[in-house]
Amino acid sequence: MLKLKYLFQHHDLAEMILKNWNYDPESLDMFQYYRISSNAVYPFRDQGEVRLLRFAPVEEKNQVNLSAELAFLRYLRTNHYGAMEAVPSQSETEIVEAHTPWGTYYASVFKRVPGSQLGSLDLNDSILYSYSQALGELHHLSRAFIPEQEEKRRWTYTDVLNWMQEILKGFPTETAALNEVKFLQTYFATLPMTQQNFGLIHYDFELDNVFYDEESQSCYAIDFDDSMYHWYAMDVERSLDSLREEIEPEQWEQKRELFLNGYWSKAGERYDLESMFPACRRFANLYGYVRVLRSASEQWLHEPEWMSGLRARLARIMKEKAEQFGHPI
Structure with missing residues (x-):
């Protein structure tokens, strides 16, 4: 932000x-x-x-x-x-x-990519399956991706955690957020990192960043601005989190299973990525918190009404995110 x-x-x-x-x-x-x-x-x-x-x-x-x-x-x-x-x-x-x-x-x-944002569509099973396959195919291709120049690689999750740590140094009262950074640095260092489970991810493969084209019955992804090297589980967890907001609770388990089946149909051999979901949620929660903290840090006299309203919404978001710090994995 x-x-x-x-x-x-x-x-x-x-x-x-x-x-x-x-x-x-x-x-x-x-x-x-x-x-x-x-x-x-x-x-x-x-x-x-x-x-x-x-x-x-x-x-x-x-x-x-x-x-x-x-x-x-x-x-x-x-x-x-x-x-x-x-x-x-x-x-x-x-x-x-x-x-x-x-x-x-x-x-x-x-x-402009063809089609309509998934967030604006009725997510029937066919569209949902296409969405999950698009993520699986993205990760399948990412495994074979070699940067044109090694020194021009996209940043990694460790770079992001280090960036957050530097930002938080400017906010002495943010001890809980800083402890969260240190926890995630230690926790992720214990996870196995292989070509199968780790690579360049989209990071924001949510419904507003994926378009479905009815004519070709396929998906198109936009906004790779936040992509980074991370565990592929990060993308899957974020996509499911985005999807959950659009699905009725009684349908969730069936839709979740459908999504995972579609994902694995393109991503390759299954492995246990779901065990990484809690840590991925904490990473996304903290990253969102620090970005908002940095964005809203400067204040001015006589701010326009829209900015005051935005500050109030951001304050609520930060409060909700801060409540997640320190939860066990």
């Missing part, structure tokens, strides 16, 4: 950055459908085709991670996996470092 000071619509900034790509000038009215979370995303058209401009301040992103994300996307698409496709800029680069009056930004443009 970006810092709160970046969570506002900025039409002029988006248009200035977009000039690094080709676009239909009359399509800029689509900017009204922007969204901002970990990045600012503005839709537009190029020769009538929908494209998505994604950008964030350089101080909020790691360029190595961005390059590694795009390399993984190229690998997936080469292997006929349904993933978003980057569009080269006019200078033939997939990442532009844009210098603007409002600061310097990393920006990329992506083609």
